[in-house]
Amino acid sequence: MSASTRLSPGDSAAYAALLDKYDTWMFDCDGVLWHGDRLIDGAPEVLELLRAHKKSIIFVTNNATKSRPNYKKKFDGLGIEAHVDEIFGSAYAAAIYISSVLKLPKDKKVYVIGMGGLEEELKSEGISYVGGTDPADNTLASPTPIADDPTVGAVLVGLDTSVNYTKLSKAFRHLYYDPSVAFLATNTDSTYPSANGLLPGAGSILAPLVYSLGPSRPVTALGKPSVRMLEAIKAKHDFDPARTIMIGDRLNTDIEFGKAGGLATLLVLTGIASEADLTGPNPSPTVPDYVTPSIGDLRAIGKPAA
Ligand SMILES: O=C(O)[C@H](O)[C@H](O)COP(=O)(O)O
Numbered sequence: 076m077s078a079s080t081r082l083s084p085g086d087s088a089a090y091a092a093l094l095d096k097y098d099t100w101m102f103d104c105d106g107v108l109w110h111g112d113r114l115i116d117g118a119p120e121v122l123e124l125l126r127a128h129k130k131s132i133i134f135v136t137n138n139a140t141k142s143r144p145n146y147k148k149k150f151d152g153l154g155i156e157a158h159v160d161e162i163f164g165s166a167y168a169a170a171i172y173i174s175s176v177l178k179l180p181k182d183k184k185v186y187v188i189g190m191g192g193l194e195e196e197l198k199s200e201g202i203s204y205v206g207g208t209d210p211a212d213n214t215l216a217s218p219t220p221i222a223d224d225p226t227v228g229a230v231l232v233g234l235d236t237s238v239n240y241t242k243l244s245k246a247f248r249h250l251y252y253d254p255s256v257a258f259l260a261t262n263t264d265s266t267y268p269s270a271n272g273l274l275p276g277a278g279s280i281l282a283p284l285v286y287s288l289g290p291s292r293p294v295t296a297l298g299k300p301s302v303r304m305l306e307a308i309k310a311k312h313d314f315d316p317a318r319t320i321m322i323g324d325r326l327n328t329d330i331e332f333g334k335a336g337g338l339a340t341l342l343v344l345t346g347i348a349s350e351a352d353l354t355g356p357n358p359s360p361t362v363p364d365y366v367t368p369s370i371g372d373l374r375a376i377g378k379p380a381a
Pocket residue numbers: 103104105106135136137138139234262264265266267268275276277278
């Protein structure tokens with residue numbers, strides 16, 4: 076197994092070499108560009124430099140709490156140039172999968188555990204849904220008796236900071252009592268690198284259903300590392316995988332996504348992955364092509380020649 080190339084901050088030649096090798100630069104968001112609403116040092120400058128060097132930029136996030144337009148507002152608010160068609164979230168990948176691959180019949184709905192951004196992406200794909208931010212499901216009252224809804228044809232689980240027993244019970248019953256109901260998740264990230272440290276991620280919202288339903292009811296996750304996310308990007312962007320680099324902070328999503336797609340991979344250590352994952356007593360089997368401490372190190376690529 077080949078080792079990663081360690082990039083040393085300030086080694087301009089090493090970063091300039093990356094610039095020559097790759098035309099399309101895919102960026103994960105949480106833990107790479109920001110922690111919550113707090114930008115990571117150098118992120119805006121690096122994106123500006125890449126655009127000045129005529130590179131294509133694509134944002135690829137497993138965070139399903141925002142729709143692409145919501146993310147555009149976030150980028151705008153943080154002073155970062157971004158265009159809606161450059162933004163790909165797991166909420167969007169899930170909506171595309173449900174409409175174009177699963178082809179959920181129009182008389183069927185999705186039971187959602189998730190937030191407004193996920194609902195917006197379903198709506199923009201013309202997919203009917205229940206649950207989610209519905210006040211009737213956002214309650215701590217006992218959910219029983221549950222009136223089952225036979226029009227539900229899929230359950231979709233994403234990061235939901237208002238998850239509760241009612242939502243888990245309804246999702247469980249749809250999946251347990253009707254094997255034809257599709258079990259879907261936006262992503263399975265175990266943790267979320269927020270502005271004030273780690274928090275449970277979408278995978279930890281999903282876990283109670285995975286545990287209660289057991290291995291006979293496997294879940295299909297649509298975000299990184301799934302190829303479904305890359306298919307959603309390929310449907311909108313032409314790029315050469317051999318000249319594309321994926322920059323991420325999580326080995327089992329971002330780096331595995333890049334490797335599965337035939338992309339080069341660059342790991343930063345400002346989010347989930349740590350030095351111990353690379354050189355500790357139990358290193359991850361997922362080895363990135365390049366490692367640098369932070370996205371800000373890429374400022375070494377420097378301004379294009381006048
Ligand atoms: O869903 C989650 O757990 C989080 O949103 C996770 O952090 C994914 O965000 P990403 O690093 O892919 O932007």
